Every structure is written in C-alpha cells, then in structure tokens.
Amino acid sequence: MDLGIAGRKAIVCASSKGLGRGCAEALAEAGCEVVINGRDAKALDATAAEIRAKTGAKVTAVAADVGTPEGQAALLAACPQPDILVNNNAGPPFRDFRELSRDDMLKGALGNMVVGIELIQKVIDPMIERKFGRIVNITSGSVKLPIPGLDLSSGARLGLQGFLAGVARNVAHANVTINHILPGIFETDRWRSGNALTAKKLGISEDDARQKAYEQVPARRIGQPEEFGQACAFLCSAHAGYITGQSLLIDGGRFPGVM
Template identity: 65%
Template sequence: MDLGIAGRTALVCASSKGLGKGCAKALAEAGCRVIINGRTMASLEATADELRHSGADIIAIAADVGTPEGRQALLAAAGPVDILVNNNGGPPFRNFREVDRDAMIAGVDANMITPIELIKAVIDGMCERGFGRIVNITSSSVKAPIAGLDLSSGARAGLTAFLAGVARTVAMHNVTINQIMPGAFDTDRLKSNFERAAQSSGAPVDTVTASRRKAIPAQRFGTADEFGALCAFLCSTQAAYITGQSILIDGGAVVTTL
C-alpha cells in the first residue's frame, strides 16, 4: 500500500537500533527522507548504511536527544519536519523506594519533557504546511503498570495525558498525535531485562525468557519490523482521521476490552 508520504522528512529519535530503527526502516521504505539518531556513531552509521540500501535519503546525527544541544542538532539537520517519532530509553527497573528525587526528575525529563520540547519545536510548522504526524513510543505499562517500572510508567502516562488535549487543537490542520504502547519486543533492551531478572532470581536466562514468552497469547515476542509497520501507517495519509490515541501492540498480553 502506498502510504502517501514519499518525500516527507521524518525525524526518528533513538533509532540506531530496536524499535526506533524499526520505525526508521519502515519510513525509509515508504520513501521518506529520514533523520536517524543515536549516541554511538559506529552503530548509527551501520544502521544508516543498512537503510541506504533501499535508496532512501538517510541523515545520521549522533546526539543525546535528552539534551537541548542534542535536540537542536537534530532539528538543524532535519529542517522542516513532517513526521516526528519520539523515542527515548526509559529508567531502569527499580523498586520505587529506591527512586530518589533526582532520579524522578531525570525520568520525567527523558520520557515526558524531552518529547514535548521536540513537539513544540515542530508542530507550528506542521500546522502551517497542512501536514504533520507525531508518534510517541511509550509502553504497555501506561495501560497496565508494572511494579518496578513505576517511574517509566508515570512519565509516559504523563506524556500521554499532556498530549491528549494538544492533539485535539491541531487536528483541523491535518496534524495528528498518537502513541504506540509496545509490549515485549525482541530487542537488546528486552534481553538485558531478562539477564537482570535471571541474576536477581538465580534462574537461567533461557528459563526467564521462556516464561515471559509463554505468558504472551501470541507465544512469541514482537519484531521491530512489525512495530515499524504500525508506526509508518500512523504517519500515512490514510491515518489522517486517527489522533489522540494510544495503540497497544503486545501480542494480546494485556487483557482489556478497550
């Protein structure tokens, strides 16, 4: 299906690997000019080279999106942004009693304030041009909180609530704002979580991994390509009537009717 976004400029944060890379790949395949981002230039360039094989125009910017300087570098390289995919690593798994004030502020800054700052920087231009797609990668824990990920859940839920009203104020300009809530995906972050859980419990990593997989109705973990395909559709011309929504993609793990 032609998504109708060929030639559009897409800025995809934290996209050298994992779900961000999946989004960048899908948007590149749809014909977008894609600005990808990561902190390590080596892995970033490897991803850029991979994506360029499809003939896409890829610009790689090594920067920390969580800093004003990093955000400015991305925006300067992108120019007018048509599509913004907000993504950033979440706070580590931790008992809430161990989360001090500084950690809470850092978590909210990374997973709520940073994406809002980027949205503020691009949204007026989108409205003026009559096209804009903003997709925020949050987490299934926004809908079904997980003990130990309280700071991540809280900051991402705050982002979702903050943008719920904003989305309705720009919809008439063909600008949409949506969230994708991923469950368990086959990424480096998921593997590191399993390794940490194995160390804590004393169980083998394979046992921890198998137990988590079995708990998912689909009986498997998601792939970055599946996630990217959903992101690209939300950025398409066909998705213009979808806004202010949080879409769960988790293989059926969260039991809900809504």
C-alpha cells in the same frame, strides 16, 4: 499499500537500534527521507548505511543526546521542518520506587515526558502551516499494565500521553495528528538485558526465562522491531489523518482488558 508519504521528511529519535530503528526503516521503505539519531556514532553510522542499502532512501545520521537542548538543535539543523516526528527515548532502569531520589524522578520526567513535548513545540507550527504532520510517541505498554520497578518510566510516559491529549485535538483540523504506540515485550537490547536479570534472579537459564516470557503473551512469542515499525509507518501515513489522540497497544494480547 502505498502509504502516500514518499518524499516526506522524518525525524526518528533514538533510532540506531530497537524499536526506533524499526520505525526509521519502515519510514524509509515508504519513501521518506529519514534522520536517525543515537548517542553511539559508530553504531548509528552502521545503522544508517544498512537502511540506505536496504531501502535506497536518503538517511542522515545525527549522533546526539536528544534529551539535551544541543541534541535537539542538532536534529533540527539536519531537518529543520520535518513532516513526521517519532519521539523515542530510553527509560530509567528497573528500580524500586522507594529508592528513587528527587533527582532521579526529575530526570525520569525530563527524559520520558518533557523532551517529547519540547520537540513537538519546535515542529508543530510549520506542520500546521503545511497542513500535514504526523507525530508518534513511543511510550510503553506499562502505562496500561503496570510493571513493578518501572514506575517512574510508566508515570512519565503516561504524563506525556495526558499532556498531549488536548494538544492533539487542537491541531487535528490542520491534518496534524498525534498518537502513541505502547509496546509490550519486544526483542530489543533493553528486553534482553531485563531477561538476563530475571534469569539470574530466578536461578534459571536465559532461554528458560525467555520461554516464561512467551507464556505471558497469548501470541506465544515476543514482538519484533520490524512489525512495530510497520504500525508506526501506518500512523504516519496519508491514510491515518482521521486517527489522532489515540494509544495503540501492541503486546500480542498480553493486556487482559477490553479497552
């Protein structure tokens, strides 16, 4: 399917690897000019080169911490008026909520709620003027299916979704959409790290821990960043203008609910 976004300009945050990279690559395949971002300049440059080689797209690498004003300014200097914004940021590590200090909670809310809102504030009015804008926020399946130890991450991401619910409705008339993708278990460095911790805690091998994870998912596997990216690209497409304010859960059927 032609997504109808060839030539559009996209910013994809935290995209040197994992789900962010999956989104950046899918948008590049659709013909977008893509600005990718990460804090490790070497890894980021390697990713940019690989996406260019695979897709032929223009890919600009911006090494910066998107959680800082300086990092956001660097992204927008590289792409002052994006047509597409994919918000993504690493979440706080697993931790019992009793151990969270006030400072920990403020940092979590900043990284997984406030930063996304700040970037949207900066890009949304030009999108409205041009009558095209696609904003996708990568949050987490844990906002629907709570995971012990990820309470701060889940709460901040749910706050982002709640904050933007009204905003999405207020800009829909201008063909500007705001949606969220909620990943379940995906093959990322963050998941592999968590799997290693689980294996250690249970006294089993990482392969056995992986198999246990498969058994939690009706699809009997975990997701791949590439398929996540394709879902993101569709929400950013010309065909998705009637989808806004929605939360797309991609978890292989793990969430046991109807809605």
